[in-house]
Amino acid sequence: MRVLLNVPKTAKKGEAVEIKILISHPMESGQRRDEMGQVVPRMVIHDFVCTYNGAEVIRLALFPAIAANPFLAFSARAEDSGAFTFTWADDSGASQTETALIVVE
Amino acid sequence: MTRLRRRLRAVLLALPLLGAAPHSGHDDASPAVQAMQDDDAENPGLLWVQQGAALWDQGCASCHGAPGSMRGVSARHPQFDPALGRPITLAGRVNQCRARTGEAAWTPDSEEMLSVTALVGRQSRGLPVAIDGSGAAQAALEQGRALFTERQGQLNLSCAQCHDDLAGQRLGGARIPQGQPNGYPLYRLEWQGLGSLDRRLRNCLTGVRAEPLPPGSPEMAALQFYLGWRSNGLRVETPAVRP
Numbered sequence: 413m414r415v416l417l418n419v420p421k422t423a424k425k426g427e428a429v430e431i432k433i434l435i436s437h438p439m440e441s442g443q444r445r446d447e448m449g450q451v452v453p454r455m456v457i458h459d460f461v462c463t464y465n466g467a468e469v470i471r472l473a474l475f476p477a478i479a480a481n482p483f484l485a486f487s488a489r490a491e492d493s494g495a496f497t498f499t500w501a502d503d504s505g506a507s508q509t510e511t512a513l514i515v516v517e
Numbered sequence: 518m519t520r521l522r523r524r525l526r527a528v529l530l531a532l533p534l535l536g537a538a539p540h541s542g543h544d545d546a547s548p549a550v551q552a553m554q555d556d557d558a559e560n561p562g563l564l565w566v567q568q569g570a571a572l573w574d575q576g577c578a579s580c581h582g583a584p585g586s587m588r589g590v591s592a593r594h595p596q597f598d599p600a601l602g603r604p605i606t607l608a609g610r611v612n613q614c615r616a617r618t619g620e621a622a623w624t625p626d627s628e629e630m631l632s633v634t635a636l637v638g639r640q641s642r643g644l645p646v647a648i649d650g651s652g653a654a655q656a657a658l659e660q661g662r663a664l665f666t667e668r669q670g671q672l673n674l675s676c677a678q679c680h681d682d683l684a685g686q687r688l689g690g691a692r693i694p695q696g697q698p699n700g701y702p703l704y705r706l707e708w709q710g711l712g713s714l715d716r717r718l719r720n721c722l723t724g725v726r727a728e729p730l731p732p733g734s735p736e737m738a739a740l741q742f743y744l745g746w747r748s749n750g751l752r753v754e755t756p757a758v759r760p
Contacts, residue, residue, distance in 0.1 A: 414567050418558040432558040438709075480709035481561040 413437060417498070419512035423490035429514070431462070432485045433498060441476035457482065457502045465494035490516045539751045540684070542694040542759055550706070554758035562635060562704040562756025565628075565711045569636030572629060576618070584636055591638040592646050592753050595742040597654030603735055604657050604742035607634050608713065625715040625732055631702050635711060638702065638755030646699055646753060650746040661743025664736060670727030691760075696721075697748040698741070700757020711756060714741055 418432035435457065442454025460472040469488045488496070493516045501507035543551060553559050573584055581587065594607040605613070608630050612622040623630040650658040666677040679688070680696035687693065701714040708716075718740065719729040730737040 414564045416558060416563055416567065434559065434561060434564065436561075436564045479706070481564065483559055483561070 413508055415508075415510055417510055417512050419496050419514055421513075422515045422517060425490060425516050427490050428487045429490050430485065430487050431496065432483070433510075434481060434483045435500065436481055437502065439476070439478055439480045439482060443476065453503075455503045457500050460484065460498070460500040462486070462488075463497045463499075464488055465492060469496070490514060492516055539697055539748050540695050541697055541699060541751050541754065543700065543754055543757060545692045545694045546758075546760055550758055550760050554700075554754065560704070560756065560758055562702075562711055562758065565632045565635040565702070566639050566756060568628070569632035569634075572633055573636055576620075577614070577633070584640055587637045587640040589641055589644055591634075591641040591755060592644045593648060595648065595738060595745050597649065597652075597657055597742070599653055602653075604654065604661075604738045606714075606738060606741055607637060608715075609733075609738070611637075625713045631711045631713060634713070635702050635756045638753065641753040642755060644753050646745065646748045646751050648742070648746040648749055650742075654742075657739050657742055658746055660736070661739040661741075661746075664740045665743055665747075670722065670725035672725040674725045676721065696744070697751055698744045699748045699751040700754035700759070702755065703757040703759055705759050707760065714744070 414436035416432075416434040418430075420429050423429045437457055438455060439457065440452055440455040442451065442456075444452045446452055454476060456476050456478065457474050460470075460474060462469045462471075470486050472484070474482065493514060496512045496514065497509060498511075499507060499509045543554060546554075553561075557563055570584060573581075577584075590610075591607050594610065595604045596610075597603070598605045608623075608625050611630060611633055615622055623633075664676075666675050668675045668678075676696065679693055683693050684695040685693065698714050698717075701717070702711050704711050715732055715737065718737070722729045730740065
Protein backbone atom coordinates (compact mmCIF):
# COMPACT_ATOMS: atom_id res chain seq x y z
CA MET A 413 0.00 0.00 0.00
CA ARG A 414 1.23 3.48 -0.87
CA VAL A 415 1.60 5.88 2.02
CA LEU A 416 2.39 9.57 2.41
CA LEU A 417 3.96 10.03 5.82
CA ASN A 418 4.62 13.46 7.24
CA VAL A 419 6.68 13.62 10.44
CA PRO A 420 9.07 16.53 11.14
CA LYS A 421 12.71 15.40 10.83
CA THR A 422 13.78 17.49 13.82
CA ALA A 423 12.00 19.00 16.83
CA LYS A 424 12.83 20.76 20.08
CA LYS A 425 12.40 18.81 23.31
CA GLY A 426 8.88 19.21 24.71
CA GLU A 427 7.53 20.61 21.44
CA ALA A 428 4.21 19.33 20.05
CA VAL A 429 4.81 17.91 16.57
CA GLU A 430 2.05 17.37 14.05
CA ILE A 431 1.97 13.98 12.39
CA LYS A 432 0.06 13.44 9.16
CA ILE A 433 -0.44 10.17 7.36
CA LEU A 434 -2.34 9.46 4.15
CA ILE A 435 -2.89 5.79 3.33
CA SER A 436 -3.88 4.49 -0.09
CA HIS A 437 -6.83 2.18 0.60
CA PRO A 438 -10.23 1.57 -1.07
CA MET A 439 -12.15 1.57 2.28
CA GLU A 440 -14.94 -0.45 0.66
CA SER A 441 -17.95 -0.10 2.95
CA GLY A 442 -19.61 -3.46 2.31
CA GLN A 443 -22.85 -1.65 1.49
CA ARG A 444 -22.39 -1.28 -2.25
CA ARG A 445 -23.34 -3.67 -5.04
CA ASP A 446 -21.43 -4.31 -8.26
CA GLU A 447 -22.86 -4.38 -11.81
CA MET A 448 -24.07 -7.94 -11.25
CA GLY A 449 -25.99 -7.00 -8.10
CA GLN A 450 -23.58 -8.82 -5.81
CA VAL A 451 -22.57 -7.14 -2.55
CA VAL A 452 -18.98 -5.89 -2.72
CA PRO A 453 -17.38 -7.34 0.42
CA ARG A 454 -16.37 -4.95 3.18
CA MET A 455 -12.69 -4.05 2.99
CA VAL A 456 -11.68 -1.32 5.41
CA ILE A 457 -8.74 -0.53 7.63
CA HIS A 458 -10.23 -1.31 11.04
CA ASP A 459 -7.31 -0.74 13.36
CA PHE A 460 -4.50 1.83 13.43
CA VAL A 461 -1.81 2.29 16.08
CA CYS A 462 1.02 4.80 16.34
CA THR A 463 3.84 4.27 18.82
CA TYR A 464 6.74 6.58 19.71
CA ASN A 465 9.83 4.73 20.96
CA GLY A 466 7.57 1.86 21.96
CA ALA A 467 4.95 3.93 23.83
CA GLU A 468 1.49 4.11 22.35
CA VAL A 469 0.61 7.61 21.06
CA ILE A 470 -2.77 6.90 19.54
CA ARG A 471 -4.96 3.90 18.77
CA LEU A 472 -7.84 4.24 16.34
CA ALA A 473 -10.77 2.04 15.42
CA LEU A 474 -11.89 2.88 11.87
CA PHE A 475 -15.33 2.12 10.44
CA PRO A 476 -16.86 1.85 6.96
CA ALA A 477 -18.14 5.45 6.92
CA ILE A 478 -14.57 6.66 6.38
CA ALA A 479 -13.76 7.63 2.77
CA ALA A 480 -11.19 5.96 0.55
CA ASN A 481 -7.54 6.92 1.10
CA PRO A 482 -7.95 7.92 4.76
CA PHE A 483 -6.01 10.93 6.00
CA LEU A 484 -5.10 10.95 9.70
CA ALA A 485 -3.52 13.83 11.60
CA PHE A 486 -2.62 14.04 15.28
CA SER A 487 0.01 15.52 17.59
CA ALA A 488 2.65 14.06 19.87
CA ARG A 489 5.11 15.66 22.28
CA ALA A 490 8.73 15.26 21.19
CA GLU A 491 10.76 13.88 24.14
CA ASP A 492 13.66 11.81 22.77
CA SER A 493 15.16 11.11 19.38
CA GLY A 494 13.80 7.93 17.98
CA ALA A 495 11.14 6.41 15.80
CA PHE A 496 7.44 6.79 15.23
CA THR A 497 5.98 3.46 14.15
CA PHE A 498 2.62 3.23 12.41
CA THR A 499 0.83 -0.10 12.09
CA TRP A 500 -2.56 -0.79 10.62
CA ALA A 501 -4.62 -3.82 9.65
CA ASP A 502 -7.50 -4.24 7.20
CA ASP A 503 -10.28 -6.77 6.61
CA SER A 504 -8.16 -8.84 4.21
CA GLY A 505 -5.99 -9.73 7.21
CA ALA A 506 -3.08 -7.76 5.79
CA SER A 507 -1.18 -5.40 8.04
CA GLN A 508 1.48 -2.86 7.25
CA THR A 509 4.06 -1.03 9.31
CA GLU A 510 5.83 2.21 8.46
CA THR A 511 8.50 4.02 10.46
CA ALA A 512 9.64 7.64 10.56
CA LEU A 513 12.67 8.87 12.44
CA ILE A 514 12.81 12.10 14.43
CA VAL A 515 15.79 13.90 15.96
CA VAL A 516 15.02 15.80 19.17
CA GLU A 517 17.47 18.59 19.98
CA MET B 518 7.13 32.62 -39.43
CA THR B 519 5.65 35.37 -41.59
CA ARG B 520 4.40 38.60 -40.09
CA LEU B 521 0.82 37.71 -41.00
CA ARG B 522 1.00 34.36 -39.23
CA ARG B 523 2.56 36.01 -36.21
CA ARG B 524 -0.25 38.55 -36.11
CA LEU B 525 -2.86 35.81 -36.51
CA ARG B 526 -1.27 33.92 -33.67
CA ALA B 527 -1.36 36.99 -31.43
CA VAL B 528 -5.05 37.43 -32.19
CA LEU B 529 -5.82 33.78 -31.53
CA LEU B 530 -3.89 33.80 -28.25
CA ALA B 531 -5.85 36.87 -27.15
CA LEU B 532 -9.22 35.33 -28.05
CA PRO B 533 -9.99 33.64 -24.72
CA LEU B 534 -9.38 36.97 -23.03
CA LEU B 535 -12.21 38.53 -25.00
CA GLY B 536 -14.73 36.34 -23.18
CA ALA B 537 -14.58 35.82 -19.43
CA ALA B 538 -10.99 35.43 -18.21
CA PRO B 539 -10.05 31.81 -17.53
CA HIS B 540 -10.91 30.89 -13.96
CA SER B 541 -9.70 27.73 -12.27
CA GLY B 542 -12.18 25.28 -10.73
CA HIS B 543 -9.93 25.40 -7.65
CA ASP B 544 -11.36 28.83 -6.82
CA ASP B 545 -14.95 27.55 -7.06
CA ALA B 546 -14.33 24.67 -4.65
CA SER B 547 -15.03 24.92 -0.93
CA PRO B 548 -12.21 26.10 1.37
CA ALA B 549 -11.82 22.54 2.72
CA VAL B 550 -11.28 21.12 -0.78
CA GLN B 551 -8.87 23.94 -1.65
CA ALA B 552 -6.88 23.25 1.52
CA MET B 553 -6.77 19.55 0.63
CA GLN B 554 -5.27 20.35 -2.77
CA ASP B 555 -2.81 22.94 -1.49
CA ASP B 556 -1.27 20.81 1.29
CA ASP B 557 1.04 18.14 -0.13
CA ALA B 558 0.63 16.07 3.03
CA GLU B 559 -3.12 15.98 2.54
CA ASN B 560 -3.54 15.81 -1.26
CA PRO B 561 -4.39 12.19 -2.13
CA GLY B 562 -3.25 12.79 -5.72
CA LEU B 563 0.29 12.63 -4.38
CA LEU B 564 -0.20 8.89 -3.77
CA TRP B 565 -0.39 8.46 -7.55
CA VAL B 566 2.58 10.77 -8.06
CA GLN B 567 4.53 8.51 -5.70
CA GLN B 568 3.45 5.45 -7.69
CA GLY B 569 4.35 7.28 -10.91
CA ALA B 570 7.86 7.93 -9.59
CA ALA B 571 8.32 4.18 -9.00
CA LEU B 572 7.18 3.41 -12.58
CA TRP B 573 9.38 6.22 -13.90
CA ASP B 574 12.47 4.68 -12.30
CA GLN B 575 11.67 1.31 -13.83
CA GLY B 576 11.47 2.57 -17.41
CA CYS B 577 11.33 6.23 -18.32
CA ALA B 578 14.42 7.24 -16.31
CA SER B 579 16.89 5.40 -18.57
CA CYS B 580 16.17 7.91 -21.40
CA HIS B 581 14.64 10.93 -19.69
CA GLY B 582 16.71 11.07 -16.48
CA ALA B 583 15.03 12.61 -13.45
CA PRO B 584 11.29 13.46 -13.64
CA GLY B 585 12.30 17.13 -13.29
CA SER B 586 13.38 17.05 -16.96
CA MET B 587 9.63 16.98 -17.78
CA ARG B 588 9.05 20.48 -16.36
CA GLY B 589 6.83 22.45 -18.73
CA VAL B 590 5.76 19.43 -20.80
CA SER B 591 2.25 19.09 -19.45
CA ALA B 592 1.70 22.86 -19.79
CA ARG B 593 2.13 22.40 -23.58
CA HIS B 594 -0.21 19.38 -23.91
CA PRO B 595 -2.44 18.45 -25.66
CA GLN B 596 -0.09 19.53 -28.43
CA PHE B 597 -0.62 19.63 -32.18
CA ASP B 598 1.69 17.04 -33.73
CA PRO B 599 2.50 18.00 -37.34
CA ALA B 600 3.69 14.47 -38.13
CA LEU B 601 0.35 12.97 -37.07
CA GLY B 602 -1.67 15.93 -38.36
CA ARG B 603 -3.72 16.00 -35.16
CA PRO B 604 -3.39 16.99 -31.51
CA ILE B 605 -1.94 14.49 -29.08
CA THR B 606 -2.53 14.36 -25.34
CA LEU B 607 0.10 13.77 -22.68
CA ALA B 608 -1.21 10.22 -22.28
CA GLY B 609 -0.86 9.80 -26.06
CA ARG B 610 2.79 10.89 -25.79
CA VAL B 611 3.42 8.34 -23.04
CA ASN B 612 1.99 5.62 -25.27
CA GLN B 613 4.11 6.84 -28.20
CA CYS B 614 7.14 6.34 -25.97
CA ARG B 615 5.92 2.89 -24.94
CA ALA B 616 5.36 1.89 -28.58
CA ARG B 617 8.89 3.09 -29.44
CA THR B 618 10.36 0.87 -26.74
CA GLY B 619 8.17 -2.08 -27.73
CA GLU B 620 5.83 -2.03 -24.75
CA ALA B 621 2.05 -2.42 -24.75
CA ALA B 622 -0.02 0.78 -24.62
CA TRP B 623 -1.69 1.80 -21.36
CA THR B 624 -5.39 2.68 -21.45
CA PRO B 625 -6.20 6.29 -20.42
CA ASP B 626 -7.80 5.18 -17.15
CA SER B 627 -5.26 2.57 -16.09
CA GLU B 628 -3.55 3.15 -12.76
CA GLU B 629 -0.19 3.16 -14.56
CA MET B 630 -1.18 5.89 -17.02
CA LEU B 631 -2.79 8.00 -14.29
CA SER B 632 0.30 7.64 -12.09
CA VAL B 633 2.82 8.56 -14.78
CA THR B 634 0.79 11.49 -16.16
CA ALA B 635 0.26 12.73 -12.59
CA LEU B 636 4.03 12.60 -12.02
CA VAL B 637 4.79 14.40 -15.30
CA GLY B 638 1.98 16.91 -14.74
CA ARG B 639 3.23 17.71 -11.27
CA GLN B 640 6.60 18.80 -12.65
CA SER B 641 4.80 21.71 -14.34
CA ARG B 642 2.77 22.72 -11.31
CA GLY B 643 2.48 26.50 -11.13
CA LEU B 644 3.53 27.10 -14.74
CA PRO B 645 0.98 28.82 -17.00
CA VAL B 646 -0.78 26.62 -19.54
CA ALA B 647 0.67 27.55 -22.96
CA ILE B 648 -0.94 25.58 -25.74
CA ASP B 649 -0.09 26.67 -29.26
CA GLY B 650 -3.18 26.75 -31.44
CA SER B 651 -1.58 28.59 -34.36
CA GLY B 652 -0.71 27.51 -37.89
CA ALA B 653 -1.60 23.97 -38.85
CA ALA B 654 -3.26 23.44 -35.45
CA GLN B 655 -6.10 25.82 -36.25
CA ALA B 656 -8.25 23.23 -38.00
CA ALA B 657 -8.10 20.94 -34.96
CA LEU B 658 -8.85 23.89 -32.70
CA GLU B 659 -11.92 24.74 -34.78
CA GLN B 660 -13.04 21.10 -34.68
CA GLY B 661 -12.72 21.17 -30.90
CA ARG B 662 -14.56 24.46 -30.65
CA ALA B 663 -17.36 23.06 -32.83
CA LEU B 664 -17.69 20.04 -30.51
CA PHE B 665 -17.76 22.39 -27.52
CA THR B 666 -20.49 24.62 -28.92
CA GLU B 667 -22.59 21.92 -30.62
CA ARG B 668 -25.84 20.90 -28.92
CA GLN B 669 -25.94 17.17 -28.25
CA GLY B 670 -27.65 14.41 -26.32
CA GLN B 671 -31.25 13.97 -25.27
CA LEU B 672 -30.99 17.12 -23.15
CA ASN B 673 -29.85 18.96 -26.29
CA LEU B 674 -27.18 20.98 -24.48
CA SER B 675 -23.77 22.14 -25.62
CA CYS B 676 -20.78 22.43 -23.30
CA ALA B 677 -20.64 26.17 -24.00
CA GLN B 678 -24.20 26.83 -22.86
CA CYS B 679 -23.24 26.08 -19.26
CA HIS B 680 -19.45 26.40 -19.10
CA ASP B 681 -19.17 29.62 -21.15
CA ASP B 682 -22.52 31.34 -20.84
CA LEU B 683 -23.56 30.38 -17.31
CA ALA B 684 -20.20 29.77 -15.60
CA GLY B 685 -20.08 31.29 -12.13
CA GLN B 686 -23.82 30.94 -11.63
CA ARG B 687 -25.40 28.18 -9.59
CA LEU B 688 -26.91 24.85 -10.55
CA GLY B 689 -28.67 23.71 -7.40
CA GLY B 690 -26.13 24.00 -4.60
CA ALA B 691 -23.03 23.92 -6.80
CA ARG B 692 -21.30 26.74 -8.65
CA ILE B 693 -21.03 26.08 -12.39
CA PRO B 694 -17.30 25.96 -13.20
CA GLN B 695 -15.77 27.02 -16.48
CA GLY B 696 -14.70 23.45 -17.10
CA GLN B 697 -10.97 24.19 -17.20
CA PRO B 698 -8.67 21.17 -17.56
CA ASN B 699 -5.59 22.63 -15.83
CA GLY B 700 -5.49 20.13 -12.95
CA TYR B 701 -5.79 16.74 -14.70
CA PRO B 702 -5.33 13.99 -13.82
CA LEU B 703 -7.14 15.05 -10.65
CA TYR B 704 -8.58 13.53 -7.51
CA ARG B 705 -12.35 13.81 -7.29
CA LEU B 706 -13.96 13.14 -3.95
CA GLU B 707 -16.94 11.80 -5.89
CA TRP B 708 -14.70 9.23 -7.61
CA GLN B 709 -12.71 8.45 -4.48
CA GLY B 710 -9.74 8.30 -6.77
CA LEU B 711 -7.63 9.93 -9.45
CA GLY B 712 -9.26 10.31 -12.86
CA SER B 713 -8.35 11.49 -16.34
CA LEU B 714 -9.90 14.22 -18.47
CA ASP B 715 -11.26 11.38 -20.65
CA ARG B 716 -13.24 10.16 -17.67
CA ARG B 717 -14.49 13.65 -16.85
CA LEU B 718 -15.68 14.15 -20.45
CA ARG B 719 -17.41 10.76 -20.45
CA ASN B 720 -19.26 11.90 -17.32
CA CYS B 721 -20.24 15.20 -18.97
CA LEU B 722 -21.52 13.52 -22.12
CA THR B 723 -23.51 10.83 -20.35
CA GLY B 724 -24.80 13.66 -18.12
CA VAL B 725 -26.52 15.31 -21.10
CA ARG B 726 -27.46 11.80 -22.30
CA ALA B 727 -25.21 11.92 -25.34
CA GLU B 728 -23.04 9.13 -26.70
CA PRO B 729 -19.59 9.45 -25.07
CA LEU B 730 -16.71 10.10 -27.48
CA PRO B 731 -14.69 6.94 -28.09
CA PRO B 732 -11.39 6.93 -26.16
CA GLY B 733 -8.45 7.77 -28.40
CA SER B 734 -10.70 9.15 -31.16
CA PRO B 735 -9.70 12.28 -33.15
CA GLU B 736 -12.80 14.03 -31.76
CA MET B 737 -11.69 13.34 -28.18
CA ALA B 738 -8.21 14.71 -28.97
CA ALA B 739 -9.67 17.80 -30.69
CA LEU B 740 -12.02 18.56 -27.79
CA GLN B 741 -9.23 18.17 -25.23
CA PHE B 742 -6.98 20.34 -27.39
CA TYR B 743 -9.60 23.10 -27.54
CA LEU B 744 -10.22 22.85 -23.79
CA GLY B 745 -6.50 23.09 -23.12
CA TRP B 746 -6.07 26.08 -25.41
CA ARG B 747 -9.09 27.72 -23.77
CA SER B 748 -7.33 27.43 -20.39
CA ASN B 749 -4.15 29.19 -21.62
CA GLY B 750 -2.70 31.31 -18.85
CA LEU B 751 -4.11 29.33 -15.94
CA ARG B 752 -1.56 27.65 -13.69
CA VAL B 753 -1.08 23.89 -13.94
CA GLU B 754 -2.47 22.37 -10.72
CA THR B 755 -1.83 18.66 -11.31
CA PRO B 756 -2.81 16.71 -9.28
CA ALA B 757 -5.76 18.93 -8.35
CA VAL B 758 -8.55 18.02 -5.91
CA ARG B 759 -12.19 18.63 -6.82
CA PRO B 760 -15.46 17.76 -5.09
